Amino acid sequence: MPQPQPTDIKLRRKSRLLAIAFDTGETFELPCEYLRVYSQSAEVTGHGPGQEVLQTGKQQVNIDEITPVGNYAVKLHFDDGHDTGIYTWERLYDLGKHYDAYWQDYLNRLLKAGHKHPDIQTDPQQLI
Numbered sequence: 001m002p003q004p005q006p007t008d009i010k011l012r013r014k015s016r017l018l019a020i021a022f023d024t025g026e027t028f029e030l031p032c033e034y035l036r037v038y039s040q041s042a043e044v045t046g047h048g049p050g051q052e053v054l055q056t057g058k059q060q061v062n063i064d065e066i067t068p069v070g071n072y073a074v075k076l077h078f079d080d081g082h083d084t085g086i087y088t089w090e091r092l093y094d095l096g097k098h099y100d101a102y103w104q105d106y107l108n109r110l111l112k113a114g115h116k117h118p119d120i121q122t123d124p125q126q127l128i
Contacts (some may be wrong), residue, residue: 003090004023004026004089004093005023006020006089007021007022007023009021013063016031016060017029018030018032018035020096026097028092028095028099030096030099033058033059034103035087035095036061037106038095038102039082040086040091041084041085054113054115056110058080059117061078061082062078063078064079065077069086072089073087073088073089074092
């Protein structure tokens, strides 16, 4: 089965969202912060298992530019200077499809590391 392909990508700067429609009929609105903290660049993932770097303070990050990378990906240029992550169609689809679980995992990691975020629930028992 072929991987889903995007049919439309729109940056909504004011709301800091990247809207992506796929040929499956699915549309995802992914926050810039989410895309930034889940970049597959070495700055975020490290150079191997266990070397991941928790990204913090990215609530206000936005995307300045989107550059195509062949027929398989885009490079997102964030306004905090980060622009080394390449987002394949497969990765963008995965990030959209699993947004709720990935976002909750990120919030849990922030909480565990002692960081605050407006989306973190005040009662740690409520966290998944």
